[in-house]
Amino acid sequence: MQTPDDHPPSRQILTPSTLNRLVRDLLEDALPLVWIEGELSNVARPASGHLYFTLKDAGAQVRCAMFRPKSGWLKFRPADGMHVLVRARVGLYEPRGEFQLVAEHMEPAGEGALQREFEQLKARLDAEGLFDPARKRPLPRYARRIGVITSATGAAIRDVLSVMSRRWPLAEVDVLPVPVQGREAPPAIAGMLRKASASGRYDVLLLTRGGGSLEDLWAFNDEAVARAIHASAVPVVSAVGHEIDFSIADFVADLRAPTPSAAAELLVPDAHALRRHLQQLEQRLSTLERRRLQSRVQQLDHLLARLQAQRPQARLARDRERLLHLQRRLLGVQREQARWRRAELERLHARLLAQHPRQRLALLQQRLAELSQRLRRTVERRLERDRLALRHAGRALHAISPLATLERGYAILFDAEGKVVRSAKDVSDGASLRGRLADGELPLVVRSDEPHRP
The missing domain is CATH 1.10.287 (Helix Hairpins)
Incomplete structure (x- = not known):
């Protein structure tokens, strides 16, 4: 019979610290970085700058920590009840033996899902060649008719019309109204693109709207909209959101503009700059023409002197x-x-x-x-x-001698002042002339009436 102090030689005695360390190592080796989605609760940010919170769903919860400086890189302020997506390392807090997650990155769950969907669609369309720079078409230099596909009441259309009327009032701009946000926006935008392309009326189309969140701009990340842009018979310019916003429409379009106002400047020339350029060209042309005329006059004077010397x-x-x-x-x-x-x-x-x-x-x-x-x-x-x-x-x-020429049947015409007539343009109807022949002169009168032809 064995006493309590007697232990089999194979038994291993662990302390709580050793056990927690062992469990922590096992968890970290088995589960490196994981993505986990849930609701925030018990959010706390002490003076140290670290962020502590609980991530839960309907059936369980887990304690989490995000240490500096990563907690300072967040683009939003976490709050209780917010649904988030967290990338974290699974671990164990040894002093208390508590299972926890050490967060490396956190973003709102809805935006993260949309971002993943955006990246997946972008990769698929890129593989199909919809983003190929070789298929990008140049914009017309002087567009006569421009179709603007956007909301008729948004700030974007006001900016576009203001810039175009100031820079190039000769352009005809048609506002093609569509919803730019919500479920009905993607099919409406795609349908308007197809309709405007098939009409043959427009030289270029502008697809635009003002800034917003990823959810607000999601209509321009729709696959049907991307394929309608790709199938358009006329060039399409995309100006969606602000300079930092990129959409699928931007990648498919023939040209991406950072803002609606910038798109308007790219679509039409500056009338004042063009007028100055035309004035410069006119001055250059006038100078060249004046030099050319001077050269021709000098050449004619030289030829006239030679002709007079040889007559x-x-x-x-x-x-x-x-x-x-x-x-x-x-x-x-x-x-x-x-x-x-x-x-x-x-x-x-x-x-x-x-x-x-x-x-x-x-x-x-x-x-x-x-x-x-x-x-x-x-x-x-x-x-x-x-x-x-x-x-x-x-x-x-x-x-x-001219007399020898006259003996061969030619004649010399003199006007009333005795000057030799060298061209029919030098006399008018009814003018009196003298015709010098080999054996005398004849009085002549100019008549422009043409003989009657049967």
Whole structure:
């Protein structure tokens, strides 16, 4: 028989601390992080900054603690009766041997469920290619008709209309009213998107509403709305909520704007900026056109000078001056020969006077005959050369003379002032003209009546 002090060698004796530590280790190893949903009660936040509360449902409850700094990161203020979703480590509070949860994260249960649903739908639609940047269409630069799908009484439509009327009053903006919150909102929005797309009236559609909670914006996270945006025949701009709000509609749309006012600025140009740009372009165009005209005028002046230098009248004047010059040279030669002949006769006369009168007279007569013959041959040769040069110049002059052109059947028209008519635009009906022909002139009168055609 064994006494109470006798213990089998296999028996293990544990203290409460050892037992609680063992249980804590087992719980932490078996259950790391878990998500648990329930109602808050006994919420307490002492001066230490830690948060203590009880999480319960209809059949049980569990004590919880959230230590600093995680308790300071909460985006809401926990209160009794609030339904929350908690991510926590399962543990045991050793000093009292109490089962508890050490919370790492906490959020309102409804928002958390919606967020998970949002992430799941986003991942599925992304896998189908609805968010593919390659399918995004560019917005029209100058949209003539814009359809705004939103609440007709919300602040968003007032902001949109104000910005568009200020920036680009030429755009026609149609308000396509739909509910933007509640159960009836998603089918109404999807139906209006399909109707506006099928109408063919709009260049672009704007889907918008003001800010709100995740529940308020949930209509724009609906799958039917996302697929209606994807199927739209015209580009769709999404401007839902504030800058920090993102919806499924933002990812599917061709362009996401952070606010309704920003969407309006993206959809229409600034009329004042465009006017300044057009004025700058007009000034540049005017400067370029003025420089181009100056260049053309200089080119025309150069061509006119070349044309005037090559026209028959100018060549005729040059040849006439050359002919006069030749004539003056010929007269000079003739005068020089006459002077030489007189000097020679004077010398002969002096020699004649110095010799016997009869012999000198015979010699003088013979010498005079020889000189006369030489002079005659010299003058004839010179006259023949000048005659040939004059005939050649005359033929060249006649070749370019307007008279030669007239002999081939052409005519030159002169107006009443004697100016040459170069274009039909220079005369008017009833004007008197003179037609110069090869053998004379004809008086003419301009008549614009066309002959009768059968």
